[in-house]
Amino acid sequence: MLTYKYKLYRTRRTAWLDRMLRECAFVWNHALSLQRRYYRMYGKYISTVDMQKHFAKRIKRNLLYSHNSIEVLQRLDAAYQRFFEKLAKRPPKFRRAVDFRSFVYKLHYGYKIDSNCFTINRLKKTYKFHKSRVFSGNIKTVRVKRDSCGDFWLYITTDARVESSNTTHDGAVVGIDFGLKTYLTLSDGRVYENPQFFKQSLRDIRKAHRRLSRSIKGSNNNRRQHLALGRLYRKISNRREDYQWRLAHELCRRYSTICLETLSLEGMQHLWGRKVLDLSHASFVSRLEHVATKYNTKVAHVDKWFASSKTCSCCGYVNKELRLVARSWTCPQCGAHHDRDLNAALNIKRSGMDALISGSKPASAAAMLESRIQRL
Numbered sequence: 138m139l140t141y142k143y144k145l146y147r148t149r150r151t152a153w154l155d156r157m158l159r160e161c162a163f164v165w166n167h168a169l170s171l172q173r174r175y176y177r178m179y180g181k182y183i184s185t186v187d188m189q190k191h192f193a194k195r196i197k198r199n200l201l202y203s204h205n206s207i208e209v210l211q212r213l214d215a216a217y218q219r220f221f222e223k224l225a226k227r228p229p230k231f232r233r234a235v236d237f238r239s240f241v242y243k244l245h246y247g248y249k250i251d252s253n254c255f256t257i258n259r260l261k262k263t264y265k266f267h268k269s270r271v272f273s274g275n276i277k278t279v280r281v282k283r284d285s286c287g288d289f290w291l292y293i294t295t296d297a298r299v300e301s302s303n304t305t306h307d308g309a310v311v312g313i314d315f316g317l318k319t320y321l322t323l324s325d326g327r328v329y330e331n332p333q334f335f336k337q338s339l340r341d342i343r344k345a346h347r348r349l350s351r352s353i354k355g356s357n358n359n360r361r362q363h364l365a366l367g368r369l370y371r372k373i374s375n376r377r378e379d380y381q382w383r384l385a386h387e388l389c390r391r392y393s394t395i396c397l398e399t400l401s402l403e404g405m406q407h408l409w410g411r412k413v414l415d416l417s418h419a420s421f422v423s424r425l426e427h428v429a430t431k432y433n434t435k436v437a438h439v440d441k442w443f444a445s446s447k448t449c450s451c452c453g454y455v456n457k458e459l460r461l462v463a464r465s466w467t468c469p470q471c472g473a474h475h476d477r478d479l480n481a482a483l484n485i486k487r488s489g490m491d492a493l494i495s496g497s498k499p500a501s502a503a504a505m506l507e508s509r510i511q512r513l
Contacts, residue, residue: 138277139297143266145255145289150262153200154281154289160198162237164209167196169231172217185214200259201240208241239282248279255291266291273297285367299431311388312396312486314445314478315418317409318464322478324486329384334376335415338369345369377417385425389432396489397422398481399441437489449473450483
C-alpha cells in the first residue's frame, strides 16, 4: 500500500477540524479514565470490543462517525499493548485537545474526495488541498493530521503497489557502517559526511527559545513565538527527511544488497545525546527499507553485538583492547592496518552476506574466521 500526503489550504473552515480533534481527545480521555477506574476496582483490562460496545450504546459525538471513535479506541488499545509487551516505558496518558493530532476515516463513508476537494459529510464543508501528484489505486484510509504549526495535512492510503524502477547495481553488494564522525562509511570506500541539520540551525533555535521564554504565557505574542519555533523545527525535519530520501534512492539504485548493523540507539543517546538525535539513524533505516522494495534491493541486518570494528577483516582476529578514541589500528596477527569505519563496513558486508546465504542469523567473529579457513 502507498500513502500520499497533501497539504490542506488554511481557511476559516479549518476551525471545524480543530473541533473534531477536540472530540477525538474527549473519546481518548474518557476511554482512558474508564480503563484506569476498572483496573483500580477489579484489577482487569477492558478489551477493545467491550469498550466499543460501551461507546456505541452510551457515548456519541456530534461531529464524529462511529468508526472515527473506534479508531481512537484502537489507538489507545495499541498503546496499552505496547506497554504490556514492555515496548513502552509507561502506560498511555491523558491528552489535551491541543496535543491530539489526527483523526481517521477507515470506511468508505463520511467523506468525499473529488479532484482536489475533500468534503466531510458530517460538517457539510469542503476543503481544498494542494494536489501535488495524482494518487492511484482504491482508497483504504484517509487521515487528517494537524502538525505543531497548526497546519492540516491529508494522508490518503491506497492499495496501489510500489512500482519497481530501473536499477544499475547489477548484483553489487555493500556493507554500511553508521558513525558519528561520518554519517555513512561504505565497504567500497565511499564516505558520506554528517549533515547535522540541527546543529546548523542551533543558533536560530536558541534565539527562538529565548524570545519564547521572554513572552507572557497565554498572550498573542506567546502564541506567535510558539508558531515561529514550530516552523523552525519543521524546516529542520523537512531538510533531514529530504536528505535521507535522496540518499536511500541513491544507495538502492547502486546496490542490489545492502548490509546494515543494528544499533542500540537508546544507549548511544545516553552517551552522545543531541548528536545521535540529529543523525536520526532509525528513520533513515525505515526509509531505506521502504525504497529497497521499489528497486528490488535486499536489506540484511547484522546483530548489534557483533564486534564489527574490533574484528580484523583480513584474518578475523578480535582486538578486544580497541578503544572508541582510536580511529585506526594495526592487526597484531597479520599486520594489516585498518581504518576503523571501513574495517567495520567490510565485516558487516561479509557477515550480512553469510546470513543471507545460510538463511540464519549473522555469524560471530569466530564463526566467520572458521568459515574463511574452510574456504581456503
